[in-house]
């Protein structure tokens with residue numbers, strides 16, 4: 001039944017992508033880790049009509065899948081991210097307008113806002129173009145994701161990671177807002193990027209202190225219980241990945 005809950009969460013998250021304008025029609029895809037497997041949305045399926053039973057179960061190593069429908073064409077990308085990034089438990093791929101504008105212009109998103117650098121770890125890189133579903137796209141995306149929770153795929157859209165599905169959705173929303181703010185700021189004379197040391201501080205603050213519950217603060221325990229809690233082991237050093245190239 002735990003698997004059913006995860007399938008249902010993906011269906012609801014897909015609807016939220018549509019409702020919040022982060023994607024349109026059947027574009028974009030979402031997944032979450034399920035042990036040695038992942039659960040992923042099927043290829044070309046309307047989010048409004050998608051049912052939990054139609055979410056596809058895919059082996060992370062072999063990419064063999066079980067389900068009524070074919071998994072998303074970006075299945076190799078999602079699986080490669082889970083293999084490469086143990087702290088990541090959810091991946092959301094969007095075709096959001098302002099993120100896509102930067103991707104179309106092949107312009108990196110500089111680290112221009114506090115919330116952006118807290119949740120993503122710095123500016124967001126655009127990686128060179130590759131056709132969807134190819135190994136080339138996978139390798140470009142993994143490179144661009146180094147030390148970051150998001151990447152822009154040239155002329156395509158965004159890939160957003162999270163330690164939970166909620167966090168991956170939040171990454172997608174914060175990225176889209178920052179892309180929008182950046183474009184507006186360009187009209188006001190140009191956005192001013194944050195300093196590297198401030199980015200490191202903000203990221204550390206987000207990972208280790210932000211959102212801490214009062215009972216955890218007072219008891220000093222329970223740090224591993226909440227899925228949104230930072231995993232210190234995995235996230236350590238992520239902030240030192242350097243600025244967006």
Ligand SMILES: [Zn+2]
Pocket residue numbers: 027028093094095132156157
């Ligand atoms: Zn796409």
